[in-house]
Structures are given as C-alpha cells and as structure tokens.
Amino acid sequence: xxxxxxxxDAPHILVFSTNNISDPGIDMAGSAHMHYSxxxxxxxxxxxxxxxxxxxxxxxxxxxxxxxxxADGTDCAYLPDCTTRTGVLVKKTQDLLKEHGRSPKRLRMxxxxxxxxxxxxxxxxxxxxxxxxxxxx
Amino acid sequence: xxxxxxxxxxxxxxxNISDYVDVEEVRKSVENSPGVVLSKKHMFxxxxxxxxxxxxxxxxxxxxxxxxxxxxxxxxxHTFRSMSxxxxxxxxxxxxxxxxxxxxxxxxxxxxxxxxxxxxxVEAGIAKSCLMPSLSTIRVETVPKALIIGAGIAGLRxxxxxxxxxxxxxxxxxxxxxxxxxxxxxxxxxQGKKGPSLIDSLLEQVRREEGIxxxxxxxxxxxxxxxxxxxxxxxxxxxxxxxxxxGAIIVTTGFDTYAPQKTEYGFNDTNVITxxxxxxxxxxxxxxxxxxxxxxxxxxxxxxxxxxxxxxxSCPSPNTQCSRYCCTSAIHAAILTxxxxxxxxxxxxxxxxxxxxxxxxxxxxxxxxxxxFLRFDAATPPTVHTDGQLRVNVHDTLTxxxxxxxxxxxVVLVTGMVPRENKKLVNILKLPIGKDGFFNExxxxxxxxxxxxxxxxxxGTCQSPxxISESVASALSAVSxxxxxLKRGYVELEPLVAMVDADRCVWCxxxxxxxPYGAIQKVEHNGKEVAEIIPVLCKGEGACVPVCPKDALxxxxxxxxxxxxxxxxxxxxxxx
Numbered sequence: 001x002x003x004x005x006x007x008x009d010a011p012h013i014l015v016f017s018t019n020n021i022s023d024p025g026i027d028m029a030g031s032a033h034m035h036y037s038x039x040x041x042x043x044x045x046x047x048x049x050x051x052x053x054x055x056x057x058x059x060x061x062x063x064x065x066x067x068x069x070x071a072d073g074t075d076c077a078y079l080p081d082c083t084t085r086t087g088v089l090v091k092k093t094q095d096l097l098k099e100h101g102r103s104p105k106r107l108r109m110x111x112x113x114x115x116x117x118x119x120x121x122x123x124x125x126x127x128x129x130x131x132x133x134x135x136x137x
Numbered sequence: 138x139x140x141x142x143x144x145x146x147x148x149x150x151x152x153n154i155s156d157y158v159d160v161e162e163v164r165k166s167v168e169n170s171p172g173v174v175l176s177k178k179h180m181f182x183x184x185x186x187x188x189x190x191x192x193x194x195x196x197x198x199x200x201x202x203x204x205x206x207x208x209x210x211x212x213x214x215h216t217f218r219s220m221s222x223x224x225x226x227x228x229x230x231x232x233x234x235x236x237x238x239x240x241x242x243x244x245x246x247x248x249x250x251x252x253x254x255x256x257x258x259v260e261a262g263i264a265k266s267c268l269m270p271s272l273s274t275i276r277v278e279t280v281p282k283a284l285i286i287g288a289g290i291a292g293l294r295x296x297x298x299x300x301x302x303x304x305x306x307x308x309x310x311x312x313x314x315x316x317x318x319x320x321x322x323x324x325x326x327x328q329g330k331k332g333p334s335l336i337d338s339l340l341e342q343v344r345r346e347e348g349i350x351x352x353x354x355x356x357x358x359x360x361x362x363x364x365x366x367x368x369x370x371x372x373x374x375x376x377x378x379x380x381x382x383x384g385a386i387i388v389t390t391g392f393d394t395y396a397p398q399k400t401e402y403g404f405n406d407t408n409v410i411t412x413x414x415x416x417x418x419x420x421x422x423x424x425x426x427x428x429x430x431x432x433x434x435x436x437x438x439x440x441x442x443x444x445x446x447x448x449x450x451s452c453p454s455p456n457t458q459c460s461r462y463c464c465t466s467a468i469h470a471a472i473l474t475x476x477x478x479x480x481x482x483x484x485x486x487x488x489x490x491x492x493x494x495x496x497x498x499x500x501x502x503x504x505x506x507x508x509x510f511l512r513f514d515a516a517t518p519p520t521v522h523t524d525g526q527l528r529v530n531v532h533d534t535l536t537x538x539x540x541x542x543x544x545x546x547x548v549v550l551v552t553g554m555v556p557r558e559n560k561k562l563v564n565i566l567k568l569p570i571g572k573d574g575f576f577n578e579x580x581x582x583x584x585x586x587x588x589x590x591x592x593x594x595x596x597g598t599c600q601s602p603x604x605i606s607e608s609v610a611s612a613l614s615a616v617s618x619x620x621x622x623l624k625r626g627y628v629e630l631e632p633l634v635a636m637v638d639a640d641r642c643v644w645c646x647x648x649x650x651x652x653p654y655g656a657i658q659k660v661e662h663n664g665k666e667v668a669e670i671i672p673v674l675c676k677g678e679g680a681c682v683p684v685c686p687k688d689a690l691x692x693x694x695x696x697x698x699x700x701x702x703x704x705x706x707x708x709x710x711x712x713x
Contacts, residue, residue, distance in 0.1 A: 038250030050679020
C-alpha cells in the first residue's frame with residue numbers, strides 16, 4: 001500500500017488540550033515528525049479545569065471512541081490545584097458516562113507538559129489499544 | 138450561521154503542509170460549508186503578499202469571519218489577528234487552525250488520513266468562527282506608581298530603577314532594617330565588596346531619590362482592584378494603616394536558608410555549622426580563624442546539604458532543587474580562609490561542582506591554593522562523628538570509592554535556599570506557588586517575571602535560588618515590565634473571559650468558590666441575585682464553568698455552543 005493510500009482504522013480520539021502547556025507538547029510531537037494516528041483530533045481550551053462533562057459525553061455520542069484530557073498537571077499557571085480540580089471533573093464525567101451506559105474507561109486524563117511530545121504519542125497509542133479492548137469486551 | 142460571510146485560507150507553508158496534505162482537496166471540501174463565501178490557498182499565508190491579498194478579500198467580499206489553516210497559533214495567531222484588524226475585521230473573529238504541527242508534520246506517512254483530518258480540523262474552525270462574536274480588548278487606565286514588597290537587594294534595585302523611569306516606588310520591608318540577606322554577608326564574590334557596604338550605597342541613593350517612599354516594619358494587609366489600579370492597604374508599626382493606589386506590584390520577598398535537622402551530619406555538635414554561620418565567622422578578626430574558642434586548622438565542607446533531595450521515609454517533602462550559588466559560595470569561603478591562614482587544610486566533599494560561568498575561575502583558584510576536593514555518591518553520603526575528635530568519613534568516588542577519614546576542627550554544611558514561608562502574602566496576592574515551593578512565573582523562558590495575576594511581578598530569590606547578580610537582573614526585568622505597563626497610561630487585556638447567563642443563574646455561589654481570583658461578584662438582575670464577572674480580574678481559565686449546576690457560565694471563545702459545534706463538525710467528517 002502506498003503512503004498516500006494508507007488506511008487508519010484506529011479508534012477516533014478527541015483530545016482536550018490546554019493552550020499554554022499541553023498544546024506546545026502536542027505541537028512538538030508534530031515538529032519532531034513523531035507519528036500518531038490521524039484519527040486523533042485536538043480541541044484546545046485554556047485550562048483542563050474548565051472542561052464540561054457534557055462535552056465529553058457529546059463527543060462519545062457523536063462518534064468519538066475515546067476522549068483524552070491532556071492536562072497541565074502541576075505546570076498549570078492558572079491554578080496550583082489544577083490536577084485535583086481536573087481529577088474531580090474526570091470522576092464526575094465518568095459517573096455521567098456510566099449513567100448514559102458508556103464505559104468510563106473511554107475517558108482518560110494524563111498530564112502532558114510543553115515538552116511531553118513522546119509521552120503524548122505513547123498515550124495516544126496506548127489509549128487506542130485499550131479502547132479496542134473495551135470494544136471487544 | 139448561514140448569514141455569516143467567512144473566508145477560509147489554506148496555507149501550503151512551502152511544502153511543509155502541502156507535501157503531506159492535499160490542500161486543494163481541503164479547499165474544495167470546505168468551499169460550500171455553511172457560512173463560507175470564499176476559500177483560497179496561499180503558498181505562505183504569513184507572507185506580506187498573501188496578507189495584502191487576504192486583506193483585500195476581507196474588504197471586497199465584506200467578510201465577517203476569517204479562518205486560516207496553517208501552522209500553530211503559537212506562531213501566527215497575533216500576526217493574523219493584527220492583519221484582520223488592519224482589514225477592518227474584528228480580530229477575535231479570526232480563527233487559526235493548526236494543520237501543520239498537529240496534522241501534516243505528525244502524519245507524514247499518511248497523506249490520505251492527514252488530508253481527511255485537515256478537512257475535519259478546518260470544518261471545526263469554521264464552526265467555531267460562525268459562532269465567534271466581535272470582541273473588544275478590556276482597556277484599563279493605569280496609575281504610574283508601583284509597590285515593591287521586600288527591601289533586599291532586588292527590592293532596593295527595583296525601587297531605584299523605577300523611580301529613575303518616573304514611576305513612584307513604594308518600597309515596603311517587614312523588618313525594621315532594609316537590606317535583606319545581603320546586608321549581613323561579608324566579602325562577596327567576585328569583586329570582594331562587603332554586603333553591608335553594597336546595601337549602604339543603595340540605601341544612600343534611595344534616601345536621595347524623591348520618587349521612592351521606603352516603609353520599614355511594614356506589611357501588606359489587603360489588596361483590591363486590578364492591573365493598572367490596585368488599592369493596597371499597609372500596616373506600618375503596631376497599628377497604623379495606610380492606603381495607597383498603585384498600578385503594579387513587584388514581589389521581592391527573598392528566601393530562607395535550609396535549616397539542617399539536629400541529627401543531620403552531626404548538626405547538634407557546636408563545631409558543625411552551616412555555610413552562612415561560617416561566613417559570619419570569617420568576617421570576624423584577621424589572621425588565624427577562631428571559632429567557638431579554638432583555632433581552626435582543618436575544615437571539612439559537605440556540599441548539597443538539604444538540596445537535590447529525593448523523597449524517602451525520612452524526607453517526605455524533599456527540596457529537589459539545586460540552589461546553584463552554594464558551590465561558588467563555599468569555594469569563595471575557602472579562598473578567603475586560605476588567604477587568612479594558608480596553613481588551614483580544607484576538604485570539599487561534593488556531589489557535583491556547579492561553579493558555572495566565570496565562577497569556574499574561583500574553583501581553579503581554590504584548587505591552586507590547596508583545597509582538596511573529594512566526590513561522594515548521593516547514595517553513600519559522608520558520615521560525621523562527633524564523639525571525641527570531630528571527624529568525617531567519606532567514600533571518594535574519584536579514587537574508586539576509597540574510604541577517607543578526615544579529622545576536622547570544623548564541619549561546614551553547605552546549605553542552599555528554600556522557599557520562604559509567606560502564607561499571608563500568598564493569600565492576599567493570590568500568588569501561584571510552583572512545585573518547588575517558590576513563586577511561579579508564567580513561563581520560565583518567555584515570561585520569566587510575570588505571574589498569572591496581571592500586574593503582579595516576581596523577582597529575585599522568592600522565585601527560585603539565584604546569585605546576587607541574577608537577583609538584580611530579574612529585578613531589572615520586572616522593572617522593565619512594570620515600566621512598559623505603566624508608562625503607556627493604559628493597558629489592554631484579552632476579552633476571552635467568563636460570562637454569565639443572568640437568566641439561568643440562581644446565585645448558588647459555586648462559581649465564586651471555584652474562582653481563586655475573586656473575579657465573580659453578586660449583583661441584582663431583574664429582581665434576583667445573580668453572579669457577574671469582573672472582566673479585569675478574570676483569567677478566562679474557565680474553572681467556574683463546569684461547576685455551575687445551571688449551565689449559566691461560558692468562556693468567550695470556548696463557549697458550550699462553540700465546543701459542541703466543533704465536536705459536531707469532527708463527527709460529520711468522521712461519518713464520511
């Protein structure tokens with residue numbers, strides 16, 4: 001198969017990334033030509049503490065197979081307790097997913113810093129693998 | 138949405154995008170999307186020629202929205218916002234779509250997939266643009282005065298420089314005596330000037346400067362207002378309070394030194410002291426060095442005490458940072474010792490020597506004067522024996538771990554800087570603290586003295602361990618940022634802040650609890666209490682948005698409608 005016709009059947013992932021911290025990390029992955037699946041799409045937001053649980057549910061109901069929150073972790077310039085706040089949001093969202101009959105495993109959060117290009121690529125590959133497992137369960 | 142007139146421009150970026158994404162297919166795919174009236178490609182959208190052409194298109198086609206699919210917004214968001222403005226289009230009606238770093242470059246192995254992804258990204262950008270209103274920056278008039286908290290060397294130098302730029306400096310110091318740590322230090326590297334003399338010369342200049350008001354024995358009690366016009370309340374002496382208006386605040390509250398545990402390296406012994414104590418000892422007398430009633434002939438320095446620690450049972454909250462200045466400082470103390478009494482044997486037990494830059498010359502000098510350097514591994518630190526003759530045992534990794542025993546008259550623990558406990562100030566200013574416990578800047582390289590609190594800057598060792606010259610350099614950096622802010626007379630802030638749907642809001646107070654910036658207030662609206670955003674205080678991070686049980690909050694540029702529309706646009710493309 002030629003490069004131009006290569007098919008990517010991996011699960012569709014929506015990434016919520018943060019403008020100042022994780023977005024530069026994801027940009028860096030591209031700048032270094034690190035390959036990850038074309039089924040990964042990114043929406044940038046200012047801070048992971050501002051992500052609404054309904055957005056995650058809407059994404060899954062609209063065809064995405066998983067949602068990944070690339071959080072600032074302890075690097076967040078807005079909130080020193082950003083990780084804790086985002087953790088609470090993730091829990092709340094997972095409960096919402098359960099209520100709607102969706103696996104909470106379809107939402108994942110990890111800190112992606114401005115130089116975490118390799119870890120971002122590896123998170124995407126692992127998440128897609130895990131989603132395939134969830135789907136086959 | 139259908140009434141919008143959006144122009145979409147796809148960038149080849151030379152071949153950086155078009156080598157891996159079929160840009161013509163992207164253009165064709167979006168040309169009939171709702172709201173789009175024009176779609177074009179450019180070899181380099183950032184070039185002057187392309188910008189001129191796009192500006193003409195904005196005018197000719199009466200565009201009310203613009204989407205440029207090119208590189209990361211980190212590179213050209215402001216370029217294109219400014220171009221939009223020049224074309225008479227509200228800059229916030231411009232949306233940048235990243236199809237380079239997050240598409241073509243990440244998928245150089247899959248042109249089909251990359252093209253499909255780029256189409257979805259552009260569609261999502263169009264969906265966002267359709268819902269993007271015109272916004273204006275928030276303009277705030279500024280007061281040409283600044284408050285500097287902490288009159289150590291960074292604070293003194295900041296005050297002098299600001300005053301000379303025509304900005305009145307209110308310099309406050311908690312202690313009765315200004316000067317901070319430097320005021321108590323002896324001979325300083327590299328010039329040899331003594332700390333008190335350096336501080337005295339600065340204080341003399343401060344006294345002569347009309348543009349500086351120095352308050353000692355004074356603390357900050359309250360801060361209200363916003364960037365450009367803060368009201369600060371100070372407590373001077375026992376009970377007096379003063380209210381001042383300032384446009385900016387520079388925090389230069391300094392550091393604390395690491396205090397070893399009593400059991401750490403025999404610190405409970407009177408002849409085991411810190412480097413700061415030894416430096417004070419060197420300031421006293423001439424010739425042979427006396428300490429605690431005896432003559433000092435053998436000194437063992439143990440480096441990295443309380444620095445570069447790892448988490449362990451005995452150290453649950455480690456100081457992981459290297460203070461950087463302490464290697465040079467200890468070596469400088471050794472040189473002073475050699476110069477006072479050449480017969481003193483000096484043994485430096487170190488993990489790594491960090492006498493960076495020109496301080497390497499001091500390291501050379503200490504070696505030439507006879508200092509002996511022994512390297513130990515962090516896993517097998519030296520042991521200090523205080524029973525009987527004071528002695529230190531170390532496994533020297535430079536001689537394949539050979540155990541060496543040193544009889545010493547004095548053991549000097551080379552301690553570094555630790556963050557100063559200052560909960561009250563942190564609470565008043567809402568200053569962010571980094572994981573190392575020091576105050577946190579927005580970005581260590583690009584915005585090194587700014588904090589997320591607009592108009593509040595940090596400088597000197599309250600931010601991280603620094604030498605005196607580094608402290609002064611950061612103080613001057615904070616001065617230039619302050620002057621840049623206040624000399625213009627006004628400041629413009631990003632309008633991408635939270636907003637409240639007053640009809641939905643029932644004032645449950647959840648949003649105020651979530652907001653650490655005090656940016657939400659209670660107001661009356663149509664006979665009921667509702668939340669209202671104070672735009673100049675809001676950072677737009679959106680922490681208040683998901684906690685609202687009534688879905689009454691949104692952040693401009695990231696509204697519920699916009700994010701949902703973007704997800705829908707992705708979804709539509711996925712289904713194709």
